[in-house]
Amino acid sequence: MEASVAKLSPEDRARILNQSLAHFRNPSGADLIKRTERFNAFIQSRAEFGLWPYSRALERANGPLTAVSDISAAAREGINFAAQDYLGLSRHARVVEAGIEAMRQFGPHSAGSAVLLGNTKLSLELEEHVAELLGLEHVTLYPTGWAAGYGAIAAFVRPRDHVVMDYLCHACLQQGAASATPQIRHFIHNDAEDLKARLQSIRAKDARNGIMVITEGVFGMESDAPDLAAFQEACHAWGATLLVDVAHDLGAMGPGGGGMIAAQGLAGKIDLVMGSFAKTFASNGGFLASHSPAAKQFAKYYGSPHMFSNAVSPVQAAVATEAIRIVASDEGERLRARLFDNVNALRAGFASEGISALGTPSPVVLVPFGNDKLASLATRRIAESGVFVNLIEYPAVPVDHARLSMQVMASHEAAQIAEAVARILQARRFAEQDLQLWRASAP
Ligand SMILES: Cc1ncc(COP(=O)(O)O)c(C=O)c1O
Incomplete structure (x- = not known):
């Protein structure tokens, strides 16, 4: 590398090393495809x-x-250390066997949306296992964790409602919020006092519409966690609903694998919990869980990615179920x-x-x-x-x-x-x- 770097002009050195993805985010020009070329040249x-x-x-x-x-x-x-499989379950003999058996019995893919005929008895069984792990009995599944985050917000929040979220929340949550309402406020990372101040100021002006508060069990880019009890308490005090994304912690942390929520003694006490199977449960797919059968039905029919995308496949469902059995053992x-x-x-x-x-x-x-x-x-x-x-x-x-x-x-x-x-x-x-x-x- 040294020889070829030395041959670069000072301008080219600066351009190659100083620029990042952010420099190419908003290209201009009428041709939507042609204007992507500068970014590709940068990658090359x-x-x-x-x-x-x-x-x-x-x-x-x-x-x-x-x-x-x-x-x-x-x-x-x-x-x-660049790929996820926190408990190493993707190579566990029982998990692998469950996937192979599902493939034999049901074939490789889900044959439709989960609101049509995409479910299998394996995906229904997975819902029950997720419910038990979280202590929240009503579960909706999604093809990915991203879809679960986006869909959980899109299902419940309407343009007159408010979203109050940690500014470091994952992209699926930021984009779900942006698609649902223009009324989004970000609070200081993990700061329950800042959250309370924002809830108070919203409720001072608007007692009629909903507020969804969004945070994560463990933040993957910071490796830290909010005080969930303080968050849930603030939500109930100000008539807001809490959504917690447990993608990084469920299964990998907490008593019984209940994640940060269980570690903080709050199993079954958070309004809405969503997550991904991809980090600990050796499968692709995501979920949303609550105590409310009505919320489950609403999420299915009004959270786009559940309805307008094919259901989790039988192999994904069987693998995640077997992984949960091991997680809980x-x-x-x-x-x-x-x-x-x-x-x-x-x-x-x-x-x-x-x-x-x-x-x-x-x-x-x-x-x-x-x-x-x-x-x-x-x-x-x-x-x-x-x-x-x-x-x-x-x-x-x-x-x-x-x-x-x-x-x-x-x-x-x-x-x-x-x-x-x-x-x-x-x-x-x-x-x-x-x-x-x-x-x-x-x-
Ligand atoms: C916090 C968080 N939420 C959601 C997701 C999306 O999950 P999936 O990869 O299953 O789509 C991720 C994955 O990077 C994540 O880190």
Whole structure:
């Protein structure tokens, strides 16, 4: 790389390293397709230097060790912290067997919307298992967690209603809110006092319409959690409804795998709970749960993605159900303990080198880098060293708040964790030298 970087003009160096996804977000021009070309040219120029760490592909099954290809490199073997399978259930013999058996009995796909004939007895069985895990008896399923987040808001909120949400909520929640009402307010991250002030100010002017308050059990980009009891209390005090996205924590945390809600002693006490099967339950798909049979029916027929998309497939349903059985068992407790041993070992490995992982322990370990350019160069070096992590940079987080996201599995081994820390730190040192090179004659 060094030789080819040296050949770049200072302007090209600055352009390639300084620009990000955000620079191309709002292209102008009448031709909707032609105007995408500048962005593609940017990706290609980044890829030439191994600096496009997105849209990679697994060449083998997901797991602690795997092979990954990307736009610049053919398959590389390495230690994998870039893909989700928090309890390692995707390779569990019972989970795999459940998927194969469902495929034999029902075939590969769902044959319609869940409001037509897309359900199978396997998807109905999954609803019951989700209900039991959450202590909320009425469950609606969605083809993905994204669809569940979007659909949960779109179903209940109308343009005269209000949404009050954490400004760091996931894109599915932000976009669901934007599609439902123009009346959206964002509160300071995890700040129950700021939430209360906003609820009070809305209710001072509008006693007639609904308010949906939205937060997450664990924030994947921060590894932290709100005080859910304070949030739920505020909602009830001001006549609002709380929706909590538990994509990252359900199954992987809390007693019985009940996630942050159970960890805070609130199982069955949150108004609306939605999540994804993709992080812990070895399947694609999502859900919305509550105590209300009416809310379930309303979500089915007025939350677009449930009605206007094919239902979760029989294989997805059987896999998620088997995963929930394991999550709720003694084996689930043992796997969660192993997961958190690994999380704590990874955090401690960085701490011993003076780097504090963000937030509190959760399945996602976030290693702060600050400087976006250094993080980008380091991600390339890390992949070359045979470790896979995800780069989180602007616009997912503010400029120069870049971080590495490492998604831990119960099945990682202690030696893999120690090795990954050592290689990441070495890659960071190389990246600091790379940055000098890129800057050497940049304006
Ligand atoms: C907090 C949160 N909610 C929802 C989703 C969407 O879930 P899925 O990947 O199943 O669509 C994600 C996935 O990235 C997430 O992190």
